[in-house]
Amino acid sequence: MNDDAVIRVEHVSKKFCKDLKTSMRYGIEDIGRNAVGMPSRCGQLRKQEFWAVDDVSFEVERGQTLGLIGPNGAGKTTLFKMLNGIFWPDKGKITVKGRMGVLIDVGAGFHPMLTGRENIYVNAAILGMSKQETEEKFDSIVEFADIGNFIDTAVKHYSSGMFVRLGFAVAVHCEPDILLVDEVLAVGDEGFQKKCFNKIGQLRDAGTTTILVSHNMHVISTFADKVILLDKGNAHHFENVADGVKAYNKLFWKLEDSGLEKVISGNEHISFFNESINRRVLHPRDTFCISLDYDSQIGYDNLDIDLAIVSSNELGHYFQATNRAYGKQINLPKGRNRLIIRIEDIPINQATARIIISMWTNNRTEKLFWWMIPVEFEGVNYSTGKNFLKARYEIESALRN
Amino acid sequence: MDSRLITTYEPDNSLKKGYRSIFPEIYNELKANRWLIFQLFKKDFLALYKQSFIGLMWAVIIPLVTVGTFVVLNGAGVFNTGAIAVPYALYAVLGVAIWQLFSAGIIASSNSLVLAGPMITKINFSLKSLVVASMGQSILSFLVGFCVVVVLLFYYRFVPSAGILLLPLLIIPIILLTLGLGFVSSLLNGILRDIGNVLSICMTFLLFLTPILYAKPTTGILAVVSTYNPLYYLVSVPRDLALTGVSPEWKGFALSSAFAATVFLVCLVFFHLTETRVTERV
Numbered sequence: 055m056n057d058d059a060v061i062r063v064e065h066v067s068k069k070f071c072k073d074l075k076t077s078m079r080y081g082i083e084d085i086g087r088n089a090v091g092m093p094s095r096c097g098q099l100r101k102q103e104f105w106a107v108d109d110v111s112f113e114v115e116r117g118q119t120l121g122l123i124g125p126n127g128a129g130k131t132t133l134f135k136m137l138n139g140i141f142w143p144d145k146g147k148i149t150v151k152g153r154m155g156v157l158i159d160v161g162a163g164f165h166p167m168l169t170g171r172e173n174i175y176v177n178a179a180i181l182g183m184s185k186q187e188t189e190e191k192f193d194s195i196v197e198f199a200d201i202g203n204f205i206d207t208a209v210k211h212y213s214s215g216m217f218v219r220l221g222f223a224v225a226v227h228c229e230p231d232i233l234l235v236d237e238v239l240a241v242g243d244e245g246f247q248k249k250c251f252n253k254i255g256q257l258r259d260a261g262t263t264t265i266l267v268s269h270n271m272h273v274i275s276t277f278a279d280k281v282i283l284l285d286k287g288n289a290h291h292f293e294n295v296a297d298g299v300k301a302y303n304k305l306f307w308k309l310e311d312s313g314l315e316k317v318i319s320g321n322e323h324i325s326f327f328n329e330s331i332n333r334r335v336l337h338p339r340d341t342f343c344i345s346l347d348y349d350s351q352i353g354y355d356n357l358d359i360d361l362a363i364v365s366s367n368e369l370g371h372y373f374q375a376t377n378r379a380y381g382k383q384i385n386l387p388k389g390r391n392r393l394i395i396r397i398e399d400i401p402i403n404q405a406t407a408r409i410i411i412s413m414w415t416n417n418r419t420e421k422l423f424w425w426m427i428p429v430e431f432e433g434v435n436y437s438t439g440k441n442f443l444k445a446r447y448e449i450e451s452a453l454r455n
Numbered sequence: 456m457d458s459r460l461i462t463t464y465e466p467d468n469s470l471k472k473g474y475r476s477i478f479p480e481i482y483n484e485l486k487a488n489r490w491l492i493f494q495l496f497k498k499d500f501l502a503l504y505k506q507s508f509i510g511l512m513w514a515v516i517i518p519l520v521t522v523g524t525f526v527v528l529n530g531a532g533v534f535n536t537g538a539i540a541v542p543y544a545l546y547a548v549l550g551v552a553i554w555q556l557f558s559a560g561i562i563a564s565s566n567s568l569v570l571a572g573p574m575i576t577k578i579n580f581s582l583k584s585l586v587v588a589s590m591g592q593s594i595l596s597f598l599v600g601f602c603v604v605v606v607l608l609f610y611y612r613f614v615p616s617a618g619i620l621l622l623p624l625l626i627i628p629i630i631l632l633t634l635g636l637g638f639v640s641s642l643l644n645g646i647l648r649d650i651g652n653v654l655s656i657c658m659t660f661l662l663f664l665t666p667i668l669y670a671k672p673t674t675g676i677l678a679v680v681s682t683y684n685p686l687y688y689l690v691s692v693p694r695d696l697a698l699t700g701v702s703p704e705w706k707g708f709a710l711s712s713a714f715a716a717t718v719f720l721v722c723l724v725f726f727h728l729t730e731t732r733v734t735e736r737v
Binding site: 070077078081082084085088091093094096097135136138139140141142143144145146147148149150151152153154156158159162163165167168172175176179180181182184185208231 | 460461462463464465466474490491493494495497498501502505506573574575576577578579580642646647728729731732733734735736
């Protein structure tokens with residue numbers, strides 16, 4: 055074993071039962087077997103059981119930050135709880151060196167009727183702080199939580215922000231060797247989030263090992279040193295965070311039904327054929343080119359052509375415009391011709407999307423053509439936003455003689 | 456970093472480490488968590504009485520009402536409390552104070568894990584402390600009940616025996632029995648919520664089955680049941696010794712205490728071995 059490893063997870067698996075009643079029966083059975091000194095049959099699957107985490111191994115060194123990512127139901131929380139010792143693995147072994155702290159649903163131990171002061175003491179004790187430790191850090195906790203003179207008010211009268219701040223303040227003050235962070239940073243206002251990240255950064259600099267669970271790839275890219283992607287209970291390791299983030303995004307691409315291209319191609323006067331595109335996978339700043347042959351018995355003047363780029367996993371458009379936006383009038387002359395549309399310099403970063411083109415006769419009385427094209431935008435390493443823009447870095451001398 | 460603090464989690468942990476390590480483990484856990492136990496107790500206490508106008512007075516009123524019911528039933532001739540050498544109110548209040556260590560203790564501890572459900576599935580802390588802390592409330596109620604007893608002693612100008620000073624020691628067996636059963640019932644209630652309801656029914660039933668508010672009958676089915684009921688000895692012997700200084704049931708008390716200690720140890724080990732299995736299912 056690497057001596058610097060603070061957390062070592064070796065071939066760990068955990069199973070759960072789909073049915074509650076069966077789960078209770080198995081529970082009683084397991085407890086009974088353990089109580090009489092027999093090993094529980096935890097290495098094998100019984101009826102209705104499934105592996106929530108399957109043969110996961112990794113090590114995290116002192117001061118490192120591990121990002122744990124994956125879609126919902128991938129086993130992140132289960133793995134998290136096993137690291138914390140709340141669940142014990144059914145197979146394999148977890149070794150943890152040092153004191154464990156958790157930032158997960160902060161304020162979970164708060165009682166609404168108790169005042170902030172009383173709750174600090176109770177919560178600190180639950181998180182493993184001694185009396186002396188709590189008294190020493192009390193002022194610092196109150197200051198960090200920034201709840202002012204509400205300290206002697208029952209926490210049920212706190213705003214949700216104050217509640218979370220207080221919970222977070224207590225949790226970070228237990229000075230853990232290992233910190234487990236689960237998506238708590240999505241709460242609180244921006245100022246507080248900044249404070250949280252700074253505190254986590256400080257702890258990391260002081261040698262705290264962090265495991266970060268988040269769906270926010272920006273957070274993962276910013277903080278993680280390496281990434282484990284969990285998918286259906288299996289772990290994929292990425293020493294390079296950017297690769298891990300890309301693989302995470304790819305997971306959702308796989309779910310994409312690529313047969314969604316639908317074409318309305320013309321009417322009795324005009325027909326479209328030979329629809330083609332230059333590429334399905336784009337990088338930021340690429341140009342997307344659609345080419346379309348038509349054969350028309352009549353001329354169509356003043357057409358409307360709508361272009362849109364729609365994200366396939368979230369709501370909203372990346373882009374939508376008709377030709378009018380460009381001050382361009384489109385007339386299709388009679389005969390056999392080719393229409394070419396170029397969308398240039400697309401800045402979209404790391405996304406799956408659909409490019410939609412629809413063509414209407416003048417005044418939108420008839421839709422002549424409609425095509426939806428699933429596309430993928432690859433991501434740029436070390437960039438997580440929705441767009442990848444051009445940036446320039448220059449250093450100029452600010453001194454004038 | 457304290458590198459001595461190494462924790463390992465693997466299936467059947469205790470089996471691999473050997474059962475002999477269980478007792479030091481449990482002892483260290485409880486010792487290390489004294490402050491936590493106190494804080495958890497304080498939390499329960501504050502939460503219970505903060506929104507109540509008369510607060511701790513409830514600990515006086517509830518046993519008094521129970522005793523009052525029996526006084527009325529006895530006076531009306533509906534229920535015969537039997538031949539009791541000391542003033543009945545004194546006898547009954549002290550009896551109920553000791554009894555509720557058991558009844559309230561079991562109810563509180565059986566609910567301790569379930570009530571802390573959201574917390575124990577998120578934060579890893581000593582579950583034993585949670586169960587032990589839940590006993591605090593019933594010990595406090597006992598102290599309040601004992602104050603009522605002192606008031607009654609003055610009222611009746613009754614001089615108790617010196618055995619009353621031994622009361623803190625004499626109630627240890629019933630506390631051990633309660634804790635032991637509390638450990639197991641908290642786990643079972645965690646898995647199967649029915650246990651909580653069954654227990655509340657049992658407590659009412661046991662109160663009538665055990666000679667606490669009446670003298671032990673000499674004949675009939677209740678006499679036989681009481682002879683084999685450890686709760687009878689654990690309640691009545693401390694009471695007899697405190698009030699009169701003599702008790703005919705010494706032997707029964709010794710046996711019941713041994714029984715209580717055994718139950719406590721077995722249940723504690725059972726809890727230690729199985730607590731993580733239960734958190735998965737709470």
